[in-house]
Amino acid sequence: MTQAIDTVIYTGRTRTTGGRNGHSRDAALARALAARAHLICPYSKALRGNLNVDIHVVWRAVPHRISHPLEITMNKIISIATLALTGAMALSTAQAQVPGIHRTDLVKHELSTPHLEGVQVRVDFEPGAFAPKHVHPGEEIAYVLEGTLEYQLGDSPPVTLKAGQALFIPAGVAHSARNVGSGKSSELATYVVKKGVPLATPSR
Template sequence: MGRLTMNKTANLAVALSVVAVLGGIATVGTQSAVKRSVLQQADIVSPGREAIMTRTEVSMGGTSGRHTHPGEEVSYMLEGTLVLEVQGKPPVTLKAGDSFMIPAKAIHNATNKGNTPAIIVSTYIVEKGQPLATPAQ
C-alpha cells in the first residue's frame, strides 16, 4: 500500500469514527427527520456526570422515535410545534416559548405535527460515557 493510500485510509477511519460517535448523539429518529447538534458539553460538579446542550430540529411530519436518555432532559421550544408523548402520561402539544422536562430513562417520542420545522434547545445532565439517546424497546 502506498503512502497516499494509507493516508486516505487513515483519514477515512478517523472520519468514520467521528461519524460513529456523533451518530449516537445525532438522532434516534431518521436522519432526515431529526438533526441534533451539540452546542456545548462540559463536566459538572457531580462526579461522573456531564451537561450536554443541544439544538434539535425536527422536520415537518418528522418524529424522534421512541427513545430514552441516561439522564434528565430540560428543553425549551424555540420554534414550531411538537406533540410530546412520555410513557405513562397523556400527550402534550408544545409550541414556541414552552419548556418541558423529561425524567432520566423515561421512554418518550416527539412528533412534529406543525407546518414548519420544530427547533428545541435542550440540556441533558447525564452519566459520562453513555450514549445521549438510546432507542426504546
C-alpha cells in the same frame, strides 16, 4: 488439533522449502512490524548493521508440519486501518442521523457534582419529522424555541408544546418527539447526564 505458531527471524538471505531465495526485508522495518504483531524475535542481532531479514511463520500440527510465509507490508496495514476507521465513522454517522432532524451541539461541560456533565443541544425538526423513542442517562429539560412539538413519555398521553413552553423528562424514561406544526419546529434540549455514557439510546 492443537496448533502453535513459532516465529523466527533469520539474518541474511535464507532459502525457502522450494529452494528459492527469500525476499530481502529491511531489518528495522521487520523488527517494528513484528513487535506490533506481538511476534517473537529471538535474533535481536539482526538489527545491527544493514542486514536483510526474512520472516517465516511455522505452523506446528500433529502429525504434519506446514510452513507458510508471512508477508506483512506497510501498505496493507494502512489499508486495513483506513477501512476500519471509515466503517466506524459511517456507522456512527448512520446511528446519529434521523430523517428531517438536525442536531447542533452547543455546550458540554463537567459539573461540580462528580461523574455528571451538562449538555445543551439545539434540535431542529422539519415538518412531520419524528424522533423515535429513546432514553437518556439523566434528566432532560426540553424548551420549544419555535413551532409545535408533540412529546410522548412512556405510556402517558402525548403532550403538545408550543414556542415558549418547556417539559421535564426524567432519566431513563422512554420518550419520542414529533413536529406536528405546519412549519419547522425547534427545541433547546438541556441534559444533566452521566459522564462518558452515550447521550441517547434507542428504546422500544
